[in-house]
Amino acid sequence: MPAVPKTMRAIGFDQPGGADVLSLRDNVAVPQPGEGEVLLKVAYAGVNRPDCIQRAGLYPPPPGASPILGLEASGEIVAVGEGVDAARLGEHVCALTPGGAYAEYCVVPEGHVLPVPDALTMAEAAALPExxxxxxxxxxxxxxxxxxxxxxxxxxxxxxxxxxxxxxxxxxxxxxxxxxxxxxxxxxxxxxxxxxxxxxxxxxxxxxxxxxxxxxxxxxxxxxxxxxxxxxxxxxxxxxxxxxxxxxxxxxxxxxxxxxxxxxxxxxxSTLRPRSDAFKTALRDEIYREAWPLVEDGSIRPVMDRIFALGDAGEAHARMEAGDHIGKIMLAVDEDL
Missing domain, CATH: 3.40.50.720 (NAD(P)-binding Rossmann-like Domain)
Structure with a gap:
């Protein structure tokens, strides 16, 4: 497995505002997984309404969460924190993230990831968690x-x-x-x-x-x-x-x-993002038991709208706010995964 770099590309903004404030940044520090966390090399990230509200300055991230936008992603586990089995390295998963998915790498609690079934593309997998x-x-x-x-x-x-x-x-x-x-x-x-x-x-x-x-x-x-x-x-x-x-x-x-x-x-x-990691893990466990078999057998497939390049996150937000989309709007970060 290739070494994880020290810096990455990620979407950022200097001041809250409209979709045009978003820009692609280089040399952003790659986050490090802490205890009970995994580092994802992100393949795709989902675009959700809370992302737009956060960008507008009306939905600050919870304490300790990444300031980078993005509440769901798919990707490969490329590093693990203390307490996480190293055998998980290389797994393709999708995850509910506390933030940070609009980037090449994203840290996620291990308990918030789900395996990507063979029948699901990585883009479809990233469209599911949120x-x-x-x-x-x-x-x-x-x-x-x-x-x-x-x-x-x-x-x-x-x-x-x-x-x-x-x-x-x-x-x-x-x-x-x-x-x-x-x-x-x-x-x-x-x-x-x-x-x-x-x-x-x-x-x-x-x-x-x-x-x-x-x-x-x-x-x-x-x-x-x-x-x-x-x-x-x-x-x-x-x-x-x-x-x-x-x-x-x-x-x-x-x-x-x-x-x-x-x-x-x-x-x-309710609002999900501020809930505890333990709550989200329990929710993941119930979803894995009750609903994930429907994903695995093809009964549930996310409805896909459009996929934008990571650098076009502003266009993706504009499409969401225009209200013309049907289904999920996605960002492609690393389509080779």
Whole structure:
């Protein structure tokens, strides 16, 4: 195995701002794995909405995390820290990262990596961790999703949305999504959504009522918040659950608490990045046991949008913020891995 260099290329920015502040830097120090960590030689990195929010100065990395953007990657383990079996050197893995994936090398806790199945490309592998960890925790753990239930997903053609469709269907749910065009609705149906609502032309509350025969849905996965929350609650059945994972439509919601009481609704939410390494390792273990076999047998494949070169990270962010993408936007760091 070639020696690990002392410096690498990585994406950085001097001041928060728009997508154009991102630039490719040379001579960035290669991070060193600490106890319980591995060093990845990165093949691909996923681009996620939190990356854009961090770049804009609104989502600082947790204490101790790399200031470099990037929350998921695939690559080869090229160095290990204390307590990690050296036999892992050379393994091809994908990982949920605490930051640092927009670079040639990235340090990751050993407990946050998953093996790359033979049937999966390294680009596809890098597209999985952030959405899979997020959807599993919020739909199945916090949202308590069960076979036979109905799930409403906003942003149905985003990386999170497409993963929610696939996991929901894999575990016996009826999935309704909203999206901003008929093209996106058609794409969501091809991915597996049972129903797709163009929220720009249709009141999704009325549409959900028609689809469900007035019964409503069991669970809402909400990335919008703001004035969507009150509308989402109208869509829920008694004992329904509302899970918020982003606040793209505003941080405050005006809701009717009498409705919450009368329907016995549960309102919850989470953000994954600040959670402890131990929590993420336990989540990885459950995903590996319950969901990873679906990746290995081909039942779940990430929906891929576009792959940009590492140096074109600014263009990748601009595409994400334009909202035209369907599925995952990726950065190619080392396509030879």
């Amino acid at each position: 959405t899979l960890f997020t959807v599993w925790h919020n739909v199945f753990q916090r949202g308590m999703a069960r076979d036979g239930e109905t799930l409403l997903v906003h942003g149905g053609t985003s990386g999170i949305g497409t993963m929610a469709i696939m996991l929901g269907k894999a575990f016996g749910m009826t999935v309704i999504i909203t999206a901003g065009s008929e093209e996106k609705c058609d794409a969501a149906r091809r991915i597996g959504a049972d129903h797709a609502i163009d929220y720009k032309t249709t009141d999704f509350v009325e549409a959900v009522g028609l689809i469900t025969g007035g019964k409503g849905v069991d669970l809402v996965l909400d990335m919008v918040s703001g004035d969507y929350v009150a509308r989402n609650l109208k869509c829920l059945k008694p004992d329904g659950r509302h899970v918020t994972i982003a606040v793209l439509g505003g941080m405050k919601a005006d809701i009717n608490m009498a409705l919450v009481i009368s329907k016995r609704l549960v309102l919850t939410g």
